[in-house]
Amino acid sequence: MNPPSPDVVLLMSQLADALGQAVRPSALQDELQRCVTAVRTVFEAAACSCAVLDGERDVLRFVAADGEGAEAIVGVELTLETGVAGWVALSGQAVMLDQVANDARFAPLVAAQTGYVPTRIMAAPLLDEAGTGLGVLEVLDPSDAAVSHGNAVEILEMSASLASAVVRLSAAYDALSDTLLGSLEGAQNSADFRSRLMTFTHAHNEDDAALARVAIAFHDLAHASPNASSLAQQLLSDINRFIGSP
Amino acid sequence: MVLPQWSGPFVNAENVMALPLPAPVREWAWGSATGRGVKVAVIDSGVEADHPRIGGISGAVAIEGDPSSTSGYRVVDAPSEDYYGHGTACASIIRALAPDSEIYSVRVLGPTLRGQGGAFVEGIRWAVRTGMELANLSLSSNSQQWFGPLHDAADDAYYQRCLLVCAANNLPGPTYPSEYASVVSVATRPGRDPYGLSYNPRPPVEFGARGLEVDVAWRDGKSMVATGNSFAAAHVTGMAALILSKHRGLTPFQVKAVLHAVAENAHVGGFQ
Numbered sequence: 001m002n003p004p005s006p007d008v009v010l011l012m013s014q015l016a017d018a019l020g021q022a023v024r025p026s027a028l029q030d031e032l033q034r035c036v037t038a039v040r041t042v043f044e045a046a047a048c049s050c051a052v053l054d055g056e057r058d059v060l061r062f063v064a065a066d067g068e069g070a071e072a073i074v075g076v077e078l079t080l081e082t083g084v085a086g087w088v089a090l091s092g093q094a095v096m097l098d099q100v101a102n103d104a105r106f107a108p109l110v111a112a113q114t115g116y117v118p119t120r121i122m123a124a125p126l127l128d129e130a131g132t133g134l135g136v137l138e139v140l141d142p143s144d145a146a147v148s149h150g151n152a153v154e155i156l157e158m159s160a161s162l163a164s165a166v167v168r169l170s171a172a173y174d175a176l177s178d179t180l181l182g183s184l185e186g187a188q189n190s191a192d193f194r195s196r197l198m199t200f201t202h203a204h205n206e207d208d209a210a211l212a213r214v215a216i217a218f219h220d221l222a223h224a225s226p227n228a229s230s231l232a233q234q235l236l237s238d239i240n241r242f243i244g245s246p
Numbered sequence: 247m248v249l250p251q252w253s254g255p256f257v258n259a260e261n262v263m264a265l266p267l268p269a270p271v272r273e274w275a276w277g278s279a280t281g282r283g284v285k286v287a288v289i290d291s292g293v294e295a296d297h298p299r300i301g302g303i304s305g306a307v308a309i310e311g312d313p314s315s316t317s318g319y320r321v322v323d324a325p326s327e328d329y330y331g332h333g334t335a336c337a338s339i340i341r342a343l344a345p346d347s348e349i350y351s352v353r354v355l356g357p358t359l360r361g362q363g364g365a366f367v368e369g370i371r372w373a374v375r376t377g378m379e380l381a382n383l384s385l386s387s388n389s390q391q392w393f394g395p396l397h398d399a400a401d402d403a404y405y406q407r408c409l410l411v412c413a414a415n416n417l418p419g420p421t422y423p424s425e426y427a428s429v430v431s432v433a434t435r436p437g438r439d440p441y442g443l444s445y446n447p448r449p450p451v452e453f454g455a456r457g458l459e460v461d462v463a464w465r466d467g468k469s470m471v472a473t474g475n476s477f478a479a480a481h482v483t484g485m486a487a488l489i490l491s492k493h494r495g496l497t498p499f500q501v502k503a504v505l506h507a508v509a510e511n512a513h514v515g516g517f518q
Contacts, residue, residue: 058358080358081330092417093474104468123254131417
């Protein structure tokens with residue numbers, strides 16, 4: 001069995017390294033944590049949290065939170081038909097509920113579980129490019145002053161849009177990482193490695209297919225000539241530096 | 247409050263030319279009508295028939311997978327229950343506008359408001375087969391796979407005089423069948439008048455109706471205030487039921503023309 005050539009392995013490891021800096025789980029977690037902290041501050045709220053959808057299981061998982069009940073809510077999973085968060089993720093529609101206890105969507109048991117039961121909830125969806133729900137950004141008890149100007153929901157929607165970009169980027173790079181690792185694993189030789197990458201270009205998921213095409217482009221570039229290989233490595237080094245720069 | 251997608255053209259709707267129906271046009275269109283005698287299918291997550299704001303419905307079916315049938319689906323009698331609350335919300339709006347309309351629940355969605363495209367098609371075909379004059383579709387598919395089958399079903403409905411009133415998706419992107427010319431496509435417009443209606447001369451979304459912070463019925467006898475194009479479509483279904491009960495036998499394109507004529511930005515004689 002012939003493993004992929006050292007050049008290809010080097011290229012792929014550099015690519016994975018470059019991307020890894022952007023996608024390591026702690027980076028996503030940190031970004032979302034900074035987001036919920038900032039949103040909570042802006043709205044002078046008791047708490048803010050972010051839940052991300054696990055589409056295979058139809059559950060929302062709270063991945064970041066700040067304020068009242070934050071420790072208790074992180075890690076909690078809710079089915080999509082549960083709570084205000086589920087409604088927002090399903091409908092793609094932001095809400096502001098001033099008396100949430102009277103609302104049919106409110107899940108009081110989940111709130112009680114965190115030790116904090118809010119009066120007012122604002123929530124906005126995280127959406128992918130096609131408009132499918134990726135998650136929810138939720139604010140508990142924003143202050144009267146913070147919501148009095150009438151644009152509070154729009155501001156929250158904008159924050160959710162930025163948060164969704166982080167989640168989408170992370171998911172895309174995770175997919176590329178999976179593609180590369182899946183292709184390297186068990187490849188008989190360089191041609192086989194390319195063939196395995198090709199199978200991903202027929203993936204149903206357009207993100208996976210596009211990313212696989214990028215990987216193939218680097219692979220082919222590395223084999224075109226020594227100069228082309230140097231160029232590919234230089235390009236990846238530049239990407240690496242760019243991603244690593246503050 | 248943030249409007250759903252597709253609502254932009256209704257914020258300052260431009261004036262359009264209306265057909266010269268007898269004035270006052272709304273009185274002519276549906277004055278004193280109650281929806282009596284009009285069969286309305288609510289293709290959704292089910293309808294909670296014993297909800298106080300629904301007050302009973304005329305029938306309920308569900309679309310289930312059936313590998314032995316040619317379509318892959320079968321229609322079964324179903325309890326008058328709602329798996330989520332969305333269908334009950336839409337039915338409550340229709341009931342409020344057209345209290346004597348005959349509402350039939352066609353359940354095609356599950357507890358997470360997801361359903362099979364084939365079940366959706368079969369639900370439309372059931373409404374056509376059983377003589378429904380109206381079907382409220384506050385749901386849509388963004389799958390190219392179902393573009394053709396839904397298009398065929400929508401055309402059949404049009405030819406068989408079953409008007410499909412379809413909500414545009416709240417989210418950006420394609421939305422079927424609401425983008426088809428054979429249906430009445432609806433999004434939310436600003437305002438809280440349940441009979442408020444605007445026309446958009448730049449389709450695919452043609453009509454704007456109330457969908458902003460609407461007080462609706464929900465599952466388990468509850469109510470809530472919600473925003474979305476789903477509820478705008480239900481308002482138009484209610485108005486269409488009134489029109490059909492007053493003017494029996496109108497075709498889908500005639501009903502659409504009457505809706506156009508009663509739109510607030512439609513003016514006889516030109517663009518004033």
